[in-house]
Amino acid sequence: xxAEETLVQELQQKESRSKAFEVLVNTYKERLYWxxxxxxxxxxxxxxxxxxxxIKVYRNIDKFKGESKLYSWMYRIATNESLTFLKQKSRxxxxxxxxxxxxxxxxxxxxxxxEGDEIQLKLQKALATLPDKQKLVxxxxxxxxxxxxxxxxxxxxxxxxxxxxxxxxxxxxxAYLKEN
Amino acid sequence: xxxxxxxxxxxxEGYFExxxxxxxxxxxxxxxxxxxxxxxxxDGFKVPDGYFDEVTPxxxxxxxxxxxxxxxxxxNKRFYYGIAAAAAILIFVFSITWDSNPEPITFDDLAxxxxxxxxxxxxxxxxxxxxxxxxxxxxxxxxxxxxxxxxDDIIMEYLDENVDNIEELNFENIDYE
Numbered sequence: 001x002x003a004e005e006t007l008v009q010e011l012q013q014k015e016s017r018s019k020a021f022e023v024l025v026n027t028y029k030e031r032l033y034w035x036x037x038x039x040x041x042x043x044x045x046x047x048x049x050x051x052x053x054x055i056k057v058y059r060n061i062d063k064f065k066g067e068s069k070l071y072s073w074m075y076r077i078a079t080n081e082s083l084t085f086l087k088q089k090s091r092x093x094x095x096x097x098x099x100x101x102x103x104x105x106x107x108x109x110x111x112x113x114x115e116g117d118e119i120q121l122k123l124q125k126a127l128a129t130l131p132d133k134q135k136l137v138x139x140x141x142x143x144x145x146x147x148x149x150x151x152x153x154x155x156x157x158x159x160x161x162x163x164x165x166x167x168x169x170x171x172x173x174x175a176y177l178k179e180n
Numbered sequence: 181x182x183x184x185x186x187x188x189x190x191x192x193e194g195y196f197e198x199x200x201x202x203x204x205x206x207x208x209x210x211x212x213x214x215x216x217x218x219x220x221x222x223d224g225f226k227v228p229d230g231y232f233d234e235v236t237p238x239x240x241x242x243x244x245x246x247x248x249x250x251x252x253x254x255x256n257k258r259f260y261y262g263i264a265a266a267a268a269i270l271i272f273v274f275s276i277t278w279d280s281n282p283e284p285i286t287f288d289d290l291a292x293x294x295x296x297x298x299x300x301x302x303x304x305x306x307x308x309x310x311x312x313x314x315x316x317x318x319x320x321x322x323x324x325x326x327x328x329x330x331x332d333d334i335i336m337e338y339l340d341e342n343v344d345n346i347e348e349l350n351f352e353n354i355d356y357e
Contacts, residue, residue, distance in 0.1 A: 058243040
């Protein structure tokens with residue numbers, strides 16, 4: 001795998017940009033896909049948001065100053081794009097954020113790209129009750145197996161606060177699964 | 181078995197050698213969340229076959245290729261003659277029917293639905309506090325931003341229904357009865 005600094009340099013130079021961008025897309029598409037998918041749940045929406053994320057990365061690569069890691073920067077763009085997408089969707093449908101989340105989980109039952117059984121569906125219902133930040137921290141830690149230090153860079157939140165969010169999320173999910 | 185010179189307690193063979201590993205395992209398990217037994221390990225999402233192979237060319241066509249695409253000019257000469265002829269006819273027709281003094285389009289000509297759609301679909305990326313900083317409320321009457329005028333008796337009716345003891349609000353100069 002190509003070193004991150006080299007890749008950034010190549011991305012910022014016009015002559016090497018297109019080749020380097022292809023490497024970037026191939027390196028990160030799967031990881032970003034799963035990150036977005038766990039926020040917007042549906043495959044087609046994820047595809048839209050993933051493409052928008054890469055387009056934003058491409059257009060703004062000159063502004064990337066290297067203060068954070070390239071992948072943290074891309075994850076941050078993907079997170080913001082996903083949350084903005086959901087906000088716009090709820091506005092278009094004229095429903096509240098929570099109503100949209102409930103609807104999204106309801107739609108999973110008929111989704112051909114969701115193979116979850118009853119317990120996995122319940123997990124999604126439990127996740128829909130959490131505040132955005134707690135849900136993000138939980139899925140990044142539990143399913144994407146990211147380190148607190150990585151999540152901290154992406155969400156720009158201290159590790160201590162993330163640990164608290166994660167514990168709260170686990171407790172709430174456990175309680176929901178036991179109750180229902 | 182290992183014996184400490186100063187006391188008579190024993191530890192199993194290799195206890196201290198393996199202690200670090202066992203401790204690290206336990207910390208790791210606890211960090212991963214003891215709830216793992218209840219919460220499923222996977223979340224059941226899948227992707228269409230071949231999706232990850234297809235997405236790279238799609239993204240590249242919207243970024244890299246979009247930027248370097250060059251449209252050849254010379255080969256379309258005949259096509260341009262056609263366009264020019266059509267344009268000449270259109271200009272001629274319009275010059276006959278054209279109102280030489282058209283009214284300029286004003287803000288009032290925009291349909292309310294268009295304005296609403298614009299505000300709804302545009303992401304302002306501003307919080308309500310930031311908007312409040314830009315739009316000074318001192319210059320705006322509350323009724324300017326409400327669909328229906330807020331009449332005093334509607335306010336009183338609302339308070340009457342939703343506040344337990346209206347006198348606790350400590351109104352001065354009230355005259356609502």
